[in-house]
Amino acid sequence: MKRKIVLAITGASGSIYAAQIIGKLLSIREQWQDLSVVVTDNAKEVWKVEMGEDFVEQAGVTYFHKNDFTAPFASGSGQYDTMIIAPCSMGALGRIAHGISNDLITRAADVVLKERRKLICVVRETPYSLVHIKNMELVTLAGGIICPATPSYYSLPRTIDELAATVTDRVLDLAGFDIKSFRWGK
Numbered sequence: 664m665k666r667k668i669v670l671a672i673t674g675a676s677g678s679i680y681a682a683q684i685i686g687k688l689l690s691i692r693e694q695w696q697d698l699s700v701v702v703t704d705n706a707k708e709v710w711k712v713e714m715g716e717d718f719v720e721q722a723g724v725t726y727f728h729k730n731d732f733t734a735p736f737a738s739g740s741g742q743y744d745t746m747i748i749a750p751c752s753m754g755a756l757g758r759i760a761h762g763i764s765n766d767l768i769t770r771a772a773d774v775v776l777k778e779r780r781k782l783i784c785v786v787r788e789t790p791y792s793l794v795h796i797k798n799m800e801l802v803t804l805a806g807g808i809i810c811p812a813t814p815s816y817y818s819l820p821r822t823i824d825e826l827a828a829t830v831t832d833r834v835l836d837l838a839g840f841d842i843k844s845f846r847w848g849k
Contacts, residue, residue: 674705
């Protein structure tokens, strides 16, 4: 069975990560069956500032409104195996950590965790407060993966896109996709 993936884009800084994840997933279309995306209003505003353009829906991707609780991944019977939240705001992380399902993103994360499937939160904040750290701990204890948007430098990235790819490639690797990525020592 091919993979069913949910990508949630929240209003944290780091729109480039979401853009790269969508682009890279579209380039490995043979590895998944469904890619569903939820974008918050704040994410669209941040996208416009950071990317210099309005958020535009891409062909080959299914988009859902942040309050559409009829989305197939709002239920465990939808059998979506992976959810990536990139970037993941600390507000979204806090609601997930405490089981507050007030929108489609937090509901989907709740479903992924209760079904023991893969949740990857690409948190984008610095520095972390103790509240952030405790929320990351709660999500980790519930089975989620916290993947801070911390780029690596050992691949010697030369551009902002290459630098961001050190994060997005790691996220897609954590999600179990076979991608061409820099590996330490290779």
